[in-house]
Amino acid sequence: MTLIKKHIPLAICFIVGILTLSSYYVPTQASEKYVETMNKWENIVAGFAFLLGLFSLFFSHTRKITRKADGWGYSLFVFVGFLAMVVPAIVSNGKQMVGADLTGLGWGYRFLFNALSGTMFSVLAFYIVSTAYRAFRIKSLQAGVLFAAALVLMLAKVPLGQMIWESLFGWTGGWDIAQIGQWLMDVPAVAGKRGIMMGLAIGGIVTALKIIFGIERQYMGKD
Amino acid sequence: MKNIIEKILKIDRRLIFLALTILLVFPIVRPLGLPNKNIGNEVKALYEKIESLPAGSFIMLSLDYDPATRPELHPQAVAVVKHALRKDLRVMILTLNAGATGLIDEIGERIPKDIAPAKKYGTDYVILPYQPNPVAIMTQMGMDLYQIYDKDRDGAPLREMPVMKGIRNVKDMQLGMCITGTALLDYWVAYTGDKFKMPFAGGTTAVSQIGYAPYLQTGQLKGLIGGMKGAADYELLINAKEKGTAGLDALSLAHIMVIGLIVVANIMMFWLKYL
Amino acid sequence: MLNKRLNLTIFAVLFAASAVCAATPAPVKNVPPVPDLSGFQAKDMPYDKGEAVLLTWPVTPADVPGAVYQVYASAGKDWVKVDEFPAEKKLAADVELPFWAWDRHAALHVVQLELPGFFNDFKIGDEYRFKVKYVNGKTTAESPELPAAPKPNIFNLARLNNLLLLIVTTIVFFWTVSHAKRKGGLFIRRIAGLDAIDEAVGRATEMGRPIFYSTGIGAMSSVPTIASTSILAEVAKKVAEHDTQLKVPHFDPIVMTVSKEIVKQAYAEVNRLDSYRDDINFFVSQDQFSFAASVDGMIHREKPAACFFIGHFMAESLLLAEVGATTGAIQIAGTEQESQLPFFFTSCDYTLIGEELYAAGAYLSKEPMLQSTLKVQDFGKAFVMVSIVAGSALLLAGTWFKMDVLVTVVKHLFKAY
Numbered sequence: 001m002t003l004i005k006k007h008i009p010l011a012i013c014f015i016v017g018i019l020t021l022s023s024y025y026v027p028t029q030a031s032e033k034y035v036e037t038m039n040k041w042e043n044i045v046a047g048f049a050f051l052l053g054l055f056s057l058f059f060s061h062t063r064k065i066t067r068k069a070d071g072w073g074y075s076l077f078v079f080v081g082f083l084a085m086v087v088p089a090i091v092s093n094g095k096q097m098v099g100a101d102l103t104g105l106g107w108g109y110r111f112l113f114n115a116l117s118g119t120m121f122s123v124l125a126f127y128i129v130s131t132a133y134r135a136f137r138i139k140s141l142q143a144g145v146l147f148a149a150a151l152v153l154m155l156a157k158v159p160l161g162q163m164i165w166e167s168l169f170g171w172t173g174g175w176d177i178a179q180i181g182q183w184l185m186d187v188p189a190v191a192g193k194r195g196i197m198m199g200l201a202i203g204g205i206v207t208a209l210k211i212i213f214g215i216e217r218q219y220m221g222k223d
Numbered sequence: 224m225k226n227i228i229e230k231i232l233k234i235d236r237r238l239i240f241l242a243l244t245i246l247l248v249f250p251i252v253r254p255l256g257l258p259n260k261n262i263g264n265e266v267k268a269l270y271e272k273i274e275s276l277p278a279g280s281f282i283m284l285s286l287d288y289d290p291a292t293r294p295e296l297h298p299q300a301v302a303v304v305k306h307a308l309r310k311d312l313r314v315m316i317l318t319l320n321a322g323a324t325g326l327i328d329e330i331g332e333r334i335p336k337d338i339a340p341a342k343k344y345g346t347d348y349v350i351l352p353y354q355p356n357p358v359a360i361m362t363q364m365g366m367d368l369y370q371i372y373d374k375d376r377d378g379a380p381l382r383e384m385p386v387m388k389g390i391r392n393v394k395d396m397q398l399g400m401c402i403t404g405t406a407l408l409d410y411w412v413a414y415t416g417d418k419f420k421m422p423f424a425g426g427t428t429a430v431s432q433i434g435y436a437p438y439l440q441t442g443q444l445k446g447l448i449g450g451m452k453g454a455a456d457y458e459l460l461i462n463a464k465e466k467g468t469a470g471l472d473a474l475s476l477a478h479i480m481v482i483g484l485i486v487v488a489n490i491m492m493f494w495l496k497y498l
Numbered sequence: 499m500l501n502k503r504l505n506l507t508i509f510a511v512l513f514a515a516s517a518v519c520a521a522t523p524a525p526v527k528n529v530p531p532v533p534d535l536s537g538f539q540a541k542d543m544p545y546d547k548g549e550a551v552l553l554t555w556p557v558t559p560a561d562v563p564g565a566v567y568q569v570y571a572s573a574g575k576d577w578v579k580v581d582e583f584p585a586e587k588k589l590a591a592d593v594e595l596p597f598w599a600w601d602r603h604a605a606l607h608v609v610q611l612e613l614p615g616f617f618n619d620f621k622i623g624d625e626y627r628f629k630v631k632y633v634n635g636k637t638t639a640e641s642p643e644l645p646a647a648p649k650p651n652i653f654n655l656a657r658l659n660n661l662l663l664l665i666v667t668t669i670v671f672f673w674t675v676s677h678a679k680r681k682g683g684l685f686i687r688r689i690a691g692l693d694a695i696d697e698a699v700g701r702a703t704e705m706g707r708p709i710f711y712s713t714g715i716g717a718m719s720s721v722p723t724i725a726s727t728s729i730l731a732e733v734a735k736k737v738a739e740h741d742t743q744l745k746v747p748h749f750d751p752i753v754m755t756v757s758k759e760i761v762k763q764a765y766a767e768v769n770r771l772d773s774y775r776d777d778i779n780f781f782v783s784q785d786q787f788s789f790a791a792s793v794d795g796m797i798h799r800e801k802p803a804a805c806f807f808i809g810h811f812m813a814e815s816l817l818l819a820e821v822g823a824t825t826g827a828i829q830i831a832g833t834e835q836e837s838q839l840p841f842f843f844t845s846c847d848y849t850l851i852g853e854e855l856y857a858a859g860a861y862l863s864k865e866p867m868l869q870s871t872l873k874v875q876d877f878g879k880a881f882v883m884v885s886i887v888a889g890s891a892l893l894l895a896g897t898w899f900k901m902d903v904l905v906t907v908v909k910h911l912f913k914a915y
Contacts, residue, residue, distance in 0.1 A: 021664075025657055027547040028650040029622060032366055039359030046356060046752065053751025053781035060780045071799050096328050109325040114290040117322070120787035121291035124813060125477065127820045128841075129243050130236040133484040135844035137492050147485065154482055157429070157452055159257040160475030178261035190436040196836050196852045197437065202878035203856035204721040206871055209671050211724070215867050216859065218728050218760055291787045291813070322785060358719075391615060405786075405812055406835070417914065420594070430813070430837050 010214045017212035084108060149184055156181025228495045232488065239484070246480055250472035257472055259455050265439055266456040269424050269446020270306070272398065278311035280397035281390055283364075285411065286330075287357075289322030292404035292428055297326060298454035298467035299426040300402050301338065304330060306461045308339035308347065312397075313386050317351040317372070319360055319407060324353050345375075346385045352376040357407060361414035364393050365421075393421045398445070402426035408435065412443050426453070533560035533632050538641035540628040543610055545599060548622040548650030553609040554590075555630060555641060561585040561607075565634035569609055572627045572643075573617050580616050581609055585632070596910035599655040613648060623647055656915035671874045678870035686872065691830050691848035692729075692861050698804035698828045699736045707803040708743035709733070712793060712818065714809025714833065715749040715786055718756055721856070722834045726809035727753070727760055728859030729832075733806060734764035738773060746779045747796065749789045754781050790814035794821040807831040807846070808855065811838050819845035832858070885912065 020038065023031040061075035088104025096106030138144045155161030156177045165177035210216035276282075284303065288296040307314050318327055331350050334342060342348060351372050354360050363371050368391070375381050389395060399421050401411045408425045416423035422445050425435060429450025438444040448457055451474055454467030535555055543550035553569060565585035570577040590604040611628075614620045625647040632639040702709045711730055716723040730746065737744045746761065748754035758779045765774040782792045797805065798821055805822040807815065808831065815831075815838040822829050823845045831842040832850025842849045850858065853875065860868035889908055896904035 025654055025661055026652060027545060027654045028652065029547050030650075032547060035362055036366070036370065039356065039362060042359060043356045049751040049755060050784070051751075053748070053754060053784070056751070056754065056779075056781040057783075060777050063777070071795075074795065096325050097332070100332075106325065106328070113322070114293070114325070116791075117290035117785075117787050118293060120791050120817070121813065122294075124816055125247075126240045126243055127816050129477070129481055129484065130239045131816065131820060131841070131844050132481050133234075133239060133488050134236075136485045136488065138489050147489075150485075151482060154478045156261075158475040158478045159259050159471060160479055162261060163257070164479075176261070182264065185433055185436060186440070189433050190440065193434060193836060194437050198882050199853045199875075199879060200721075200834050200856075202875050202882070203853045205667065205878065206671070206874045207721050207724055207856055209668065209874070210868070210871055213671075213675075215675065215871065216724070216728070218724075218731055218859070220759065289785070289787075389615065394612065395615060406810075428813070434835075434837050 005220070009220050010217070014212055014214065017208075021212075084112070149188075152177065153181050153184060225495065225498050228491050228498070232491050232495070243477065243480060246476045247473045250476060254469070255472040255475075257475055259452075259459055259468065259471060262456040262459060263449065263453060265444075265447040265449070266453050266460070267446075268439075269303075269400075269448060270457065270460045272422070272424065272445045273303070273306055273310060273312070276310065276312055276397050279313065281313045281315065281395065282307050283393065283396050283399040284314060284316045285399070285401040285403075285407075286316060286318050286323050286327055287320040287401060287403035287405060287407045288326070289320055289404070290326065291322075293326060294466070294470065295428050295451050295454065296402050296404060296426060297329075298451065298465055298470075299448045299457065300326075300330060301333070301465060302454060302457040302461060302463065302467065303400065303402070303426070303448075304334070304348075305338050305463055306457075308334070308342050309461070311347075314348040315351065315386070315390075315396075316348065318353050319355075319357040320403070320405070321353055321355075345379070349381070349384055349386050350376050351381070357410060358414060361410060362418075365415055365419035366392055368392055393419050396421060398422050398424065400424040400426065402448075404428045404431070412438055416443055429453075531558070531560040532637055532639050533558035535630060535632060535639055535641035538630055538644060540644040540646035542646060542649045542651075545595075545651050545654040545656050546648075548648050549614050549620070550610055550612045551626070551628065551646045551648050553611060553628055553630065553646075554606045557589065557605040557607060560632065560634065560637075560639075562634065565632065565637075567607065568631040568633060569611070570629050570631065571611065571613070571616060573619075573624070574627075577629075578616055580611055585634070594915070595656050596659070596913070596915060597906060598658060598910075602906075622650060654915075659911055660914060667874065667878065670877050671871065674870040674873040674877075675867055678866040684866075684869045684872065686857065686861055686869065689850065689854050689857070689861055691832060691850045691854065692858055694828070694830055694848045695729075695733060695736065695862070698806075698830060699733070699740055699742060701828055702737075702803035703740040703742045705803045708745050708800055709737060709804045709806070710793070710797060710800075710802045710822075710827075711744065711746045711806040712809065713746070713748065713753055713757065714807070714811045715789065715814070716753075716810030717750050718752045720810050722808075722810045723750075723753055725855045725858060726832075727757060729806075729808055729862065730757060731760050731764050732862040734761040735768055738765040738768045738770040741770070741773055744778050745796070745800075745802075747782045747789070747793050748779060749782065749784060749786075751781050751784075754779050786812065786814055787817075790817045793818055797821050797825060797827070801825045802827050805829045807833070807842065808850065808858075809833065811835060811842075813838075816841035816845065822846075 016038070019034060023035050057078065061078045063069075064072045064075040085105065085108050088108055092098070092103035092105050094105070095103055096109055097103065102110065136147065138147055155165050162177055207216065273282075284300070284307075286300050304314060304316070316327055316330070318324060327350060330338070334348065335344075339347075352375070354371055360371055369382055372381055375384070381387055393399060393415055399411065399415060400423065401408045402425070404427065408427060411425075412423055415421055423443065424446040425444050426448040427435060427450070429452065432447065432449030432453070435444060435447050439447055448454060451467055451470045455471050458464045458467045538553070538555040540551060540553050542548075543552045562585065566582055567585055567588075568579055569581040571580045572578065588607050588609055590600070590606045590608050591602045593600055593602065593608055593610070613626065617626075625645050627643050627645050629643045630641045699709065711733060713723055713726040713730065718724070734744060744761070746757055748757065758776065761778055762771075762774055765771050783789045794817055797818070802822075802825065805818075805827045807818055807829070811818075811833045812835060815833065815835075819829060819831060819842055829846035830848045830850075831846040832855045833839065833842065834852055834855060836852070839849065839851060856875070857872055860872050889912055892908045893905055895901070896908065
């Protein structure tokens, strides 16, 4: 049993990992075909995994409805929403437009999905404003520097901000706010971003090595 | 006085939401027409890159955003498509995001209407169907794109189309561009731009824009359009003002409101400390 | 005597006349030089998968503005013009290969030709013929026709620097792992976010409210998601020990499948398999904002005592964290997306930045093997820092003292081909 549950998965992980790594250095057609095959298999696995996820979704919401658990009414909407998009999609054969006319799927996409997705993303704007008001308090020197940088960037990015800066400081003949904002974006922000990127890249390499050589085995459950 | 200050500091979020709503709706009802004077360098770089391409050059445009990020990214896509077709470039539009298909359909609808009525589908531009598994697609595009995309979104054979003449993989293309609100641009740069030496550009949401500055500095990205401001800048450059420019007024007021709120909150905080 | 004198006079006059009347030679016109294309070579392009050939010929004084080279290829019957360029372009120095794989100083014209773009029935190994033609107004020259067959190459020598770095990293990796059990534990600095897990689980147990754990919107192949599942294992163990309720909504079905296994194993390790339920992990949606809306709704209704947002997050990060903050839950977040970190900082109690996420598995499990691999990360970072300092110094010195070779060597060593 240990052979099937532990050794074979580890061996598969190791062999596939080494082969994929080698394909970067070995530029033959065999290498290319291997990568293509892996990509196709990944597609197939993703498709089946999606079905698995769908069954899990339906199962958990059906349980909620049958047991009349708290909020079971919302679970009904999962099925309503699913049917509202899938049935028109099947009827129109996946097409959103037939000529110049919208199909049922196209209508649902344009007037339901578009609107709902846009609404969710726009909620972010409100949350950002309220969070900024609630949490952005200058309690230290670093917070002050952060605020100064944020203020410059916010003013630099919009025409009204640029006009305000010009009217307040334009007479000094100094730097344009857009130039200062560009410098902030190009120098200190990029330096910080680069440092984090390098650290993350190295962490990613080490995590990958841990998985290939079987040291990290969380994904298959420990023995 | 202390009570008042504390009340202001703990003001109900819903009042802030209401104030923001009013500030955002007002310029839509009554546009302010604020001038957009400063164009970002990275937007200019992309514009100049496309301007430098000779007629007949091939651009791959990957529109990987969904309706949520439509206000920021759709104006960018429309502006770039307009510019590319105006320059008589060949344009291939694809997506690796299932939610983008409807938005691409909208662009496809608009091209013969107002974006580029003289251009012919199949000869000047083509739209490919959605495909899952982005990394697989990006890798395959560098080898032989017909292995994944043998037909366009309407089922017509792709290889036989005049627009695809001389194109087998990304190495035959003159520019690639990804407009996305996700991290897909990082993948395009790594798996396609760097690996196959394909010139690449990007369009992102404003919050992600700073993350791509290192790529701009190393030349891995030839240009970048960031958020609605970037879209407005590009519309100004191609002299075709649309939704990007229209949203700038609301953006300006919202920014000023955030600054005002932060300043007020901090003044109240210091005042409270003093009291 | 008179005849002799007369003959002499006539001869002299004729001689003088011929000298006077002789035609002056025409002025010499400037004729463009004709290049010698006998040095033309056609061979397989090195370091590729076998679809390209390499055509080279020496640079000549005839490579002047106005002249062009035309390159022709043939599969057997007709010649196809595959390239045309000004005579002063396409030199060895323009080829983007490092110094250890290519001599950039050779005085050669170089054309790298990808054959599938020109021949529909191209097959690797097939022989093609090539020639190059020089044209400068009426002056032309043609090289001999040479055959070449593209072949796949076993190793891309251009990526040698990358391979050496990988080998060194792997050696260091194995060295640290082999020394893992010898040393008495590795020092890892305190990570507040991870220390707070006990507090969060304890709070949830006292209040009788659930714990929400989100692994983000990344796929299982994404490194932050893998790191998140390591933390999930530890959180699940503590939750199982305290018999608290755990809910793990998922964006990706594969991550859900793996997480189910992880959580079940965690419960088994603390002998609480009786408390384990299969619906602890459940799929929500593979759409970013549908996922956020659904999880927000669950958080808003169920008012968890603790929320964990650890993994790959994008715009939905603030939506999730802000709703969690309004319910009064203790929130621990961590993501590699630095654009989302400010949102987590303002709304969450503890935030893991970047690499702290990757160190979490080792930090929490305290397994010597995992802890030792953190040393490899430190080695990697030390190498990067030394490279930046040394590389910058060398580039500066090379530019200052006009040592082009040094500048080229340093640039090539640190470039990915």
